[in-house]
Amino acid sequence: MTISKSPTAQPQATPRTPMLGWKRREQRVAWAFVAPALLLLSIFLIAPFGLAFYLSLTDQRLVPNLNLPTRFVGFKHYLAMWQDATFVRALLNNFLFVLIVVPVQTSFALFLAILVNQKIKAINFFRTIYFMPVVTMMAIVAVVWTFLYNPDQGIINSFIQTISFGQLGPYRWLEDPKLAFPAIMLMSIWQGVGFQMVIYLAGLQEIPGELYEAAQLDGANAWQQFRFVTLPQLRNTSIFVVISTTIMAFKLFDQVEIMTKGGPNDATVTAMLHIVNSGFRNQKVGYASALSVVFFVIVLLISFGQRIVTRSER
Amino acid sequence: MQRPAIEPTKRWQKSPRRFGSYLLMTIIALFSLFPIVFMLVTALKADEGQILREMSTFAAFLPTGELSLQNFRDVFERVPFAQYLINSGLIALTIVLFGLVVNSLIAYALARMQFRGQKLLLAIIVALIIIPFQAVAVPLLLIVNQLPWFDGRMTWLDSYHVQIIPFIADAFSIFLFYQFFLNIPKDIEEAALVDGASRFRMYAQIIVPLSRPVFATVAILQFLTHWGDFLWPLMVVRNPAVRPLTVGMQAFFGQMPRQWGDIMAFATMVTLPVLIIFLLFQKWFVQSVASSGVKG
Numbered sequence: 278m279t280i281s282k283s284p285t286a287q288p289q290a291t292p293r294t295p296m297l298g299w300k301r302r303e304q305r306v307a308w309a310f311v312a313p314a315l316l317l318l319s320i321f322l323i324a325p326f327g328l329a330f331y332l333s334l335t336d337q338r339l340v341p342n343l344n345l346p347t348r349f350v351g352f353k354h355y356l357a358m359w360q361d362a363t364f365v366r367a368l369l370n371n372f373l374f375v376l377i378v379v380p381v382q383t384s385f386a387l388f389l390a391i392l393v394n395q396k397i398k399a400i401n402f403f404r405t406i407y408f409m410p411v412v413t414m415m416a417i418v419a420v421v422w423t424f425l426y427n428p429d430q431g432i433i434n435s436f437i438q439t440i441s442f443g444q445l446g447p448y449r450w451l452e453d454p455k456l457a458f459p460a461i462m463l464m465s466i467w468q469g470v471g472f473q474m475v476i477y478l479a480g481l482q483e484i485p486g487e488l489y490e491a492a493q494l495d496g497a498n499a500w501q502q503f504r505f506v507t508l509p510q511l512r513n514t515s516i517f518v519v520i521s522t523t524i525m526a527f528k529l530f531d532q533v534e535i536m537t538k539g540g541p542n543d544a545t546v547t548a549m550l551h552i553v554n555s556g557f558r559n560q561k562v563g564y565a566s567a568l569s570v571v572f573f574v575i576v577l578l579i580s581f582g583q584r585i586v587t588r589s590e591r
Numbered sequence: 592m593q594r595p596a597i598e599p600t601k602r603w604q605k606s607p608r609r610f611g612s613y614l615l616m617t618i619i620a621l622f623s624l625f626p627i628v629f630m631l632v633t634a635l636k637a638d639e640g641q642i643l644r645e646m647s648t649f650a651a652f653l654p655t656g657e658l659s660l661q662n663f664r665d666v667f668e669r670v671p672f673a674q675y676l677i678n679s680g681l682i683a684l685t686i687v688l689f690g691l692v693v694n695s696l697i698a699y700a701l702a703r704m705q706f707r708g709q710k711l712l713l714a715i716i717v718a719l720i721i722i723p724f725q726a727v728a729v730p731l732l733l734i735v736n737q738l739p740w741f742d743g744r745m746t747w748l749d750s751y752h753v754q755i756i757p758f759i760a761d762a763f764s765i766f767l768f769y770q771f772f773l774n775i776p777k778d779i780e781e782a783a784l785v786d787g788a789s790r791f792r793m794y795a796q797i798i799v800p801l802s803r804p805v806f807a808t809v810a811i812l813q814f815l816t817h818w819g820d821f822l823w824p825l826m827v828v829r830n831p832a833v834r835p836l837t838v839g840m841q842a843f844f845g846q847m848p849r850q851w852g853d854i855m856a857f858a859t860m861v862t863l864p865v866l867i868i869f870l871l872f873q874k875w876f877v878q879s880v881a882s883s884g885v886k887g
Contacts, residue, residue: 306704308700310699315712322719322727407619476881479881566729572723
């Protein structure tokens with residue numbers, strides 16, 4: 278059916294009857310290719326996403342009670358959530374996590390990437406080791422670190438006591454409202470930094486070597502080369518790393534669920550933990566949906582922020 | 592001309608700097624490794640009293656005292672560990688396998704075929720990347736709670752499929768495939784088109800073999816994500832028969848009094864297989880992660 282067609286011609290170039298049949302066939306085949314993924318995305322992503330908005334305006338419960346039909350409550354949840362001390366605390370915690378973990382983890386990842394970008398012996402060995410925590414499940418990491426953070430005899434306490442000659446500690450890491458969240462941050466950095474190191478490493482390797490040669494000819498020292506060649510060249514990589522770490526920080530759940538359940542005194546509660554507690558454990562699906570919508574709007578704003586920053590440069 | 596002037600000073604500076612690099616890298620490597628070493632070593636110590644005595648000393652990182660596999664045996668006796676392992680593996684691998692087919696097919700149609708609504712569909716897929724699963728988890732729970740299944744049950748809770756089917760289609764995977772397919776030259780397919788090959792044959796015999804790197808990337812990223820899934824199984828699974836390792840670990844961890852030796856043996860058995868797979872296919876892992884970040 279395509280004998281008359283030249284290899285380079287596009288289907289729409291020759292509008293003849295055999296071509297029309299081909300086009301119709303192409304349409305059908307295309308939709309057959311599209312259908313499975315589209316169907317799955319519709320049921321399991323688009324539908325619940327739309328449902329979240331609808332449910333957030335109702336007092337829907339997880340298990341429907343026949344005596345108490347679901348009612349439409351308008352924007353009640355959206356007003357109530359700001360009186361919910363746990364939710365406010367959760368959002369503050371998420372922002373605090375972003376404020377501390379994003380700069381620390383990003384600069385540490387960049388530092389590691391530069392370190393393992395050297396062409397010296399055994400460098401692959403070190404790259405491998407730095408990446409190992411990434412392939413370790415967060416549920417496992419959280420459990421192991423709980424033991425390391427043991428309030429009395431934990432190895433982290435004894436390490437701090439040793440290097441401070443007994444001046445500092447022992448601390449009750451996960452039981453102290455002031456220390457529990459920083460402890461979780463440190464562990465999260467330990468687990469996540471390798472991932473970003475690899476992304477930075479890929480970015481570093483794309484910088485043309487001539488730029489450094491030119492800088493050296495101009496007499497730039499190592500710091501100046503980093504400041505005026507490496508950093509500007511890594512701009513888009515950095516934006517990506519910062520945004521993805523920020524969004525990851527908002528999804529924070531596994532660690533706090535396993536290590537502290539949000540305690541002590543909501544010191545480590547996060548938005549996601551509160552959503553699960555409200556919607557799943559307390560069965561208030563309507564309220565949890567409203568929280569989810571706010572959660573989504575925050576993630577959306579961050580993503581738009583990324584677009585704006587990336588575009589303004591181009 | 593300038594080269595000889597620069598080289599001598601560089602060489603002169605090289606060895607102390609290199610020593611500094613190695614020293615620094617070793618210290619950081621110790622930081623990366625210490626929890627993993629601690630886990631492996633503790634798992635081998637059968638005497639719980641010894642573990643507690645040594646936990647604050649350097650001996651916690653050394654295979655001291657009596658070493659045995661008793662803790663591992665305990666884990667198998669106390670919980671259906673093998674079942675959890677099979678569940679996690681089965682769930683993650685099924686998601687990866689079906690995901691590769693479904694997501695690459697739609698990506699092929701988007702990248703190569705012409706059909707009505709193509710541009711709109713592409714825009715929708717890109718927009719969907721932004722929606723985090725966490726934001727739809729609660730309403731999705733409500734949906735799967737009331738979905739029928741072939742065996743006549745009116746809910747999807749407590750099953751394998753509730754942990755698999757929602758994750759097969761993935762907007763980000765589609766996007767990765769789409770970008771890769773766009774960069775494959777069209778000439779080969781056009782030749783095949785002249786030969787009367789069907790679209791499916793072009794996809795299966797031309798595109799798929801040429802796209803191994805992106806298939807590996809998507810497979811690894813999806814596997815790492817879903818192997819560690821915790822939030823969703825926590826909400827939809829009660830029955831230990833379909834419980835994955837993550838939830839199993841949490842339940843085991845919650846049993847008081849805590850037997851740290853057993854817990855570390857559990858953790859070791861979860862970590863080692865993936866660590867070995869990672870060491871074998873390291874290059875692929877690193878490339879996958881790197882390519883997830885190139886297009887911001």
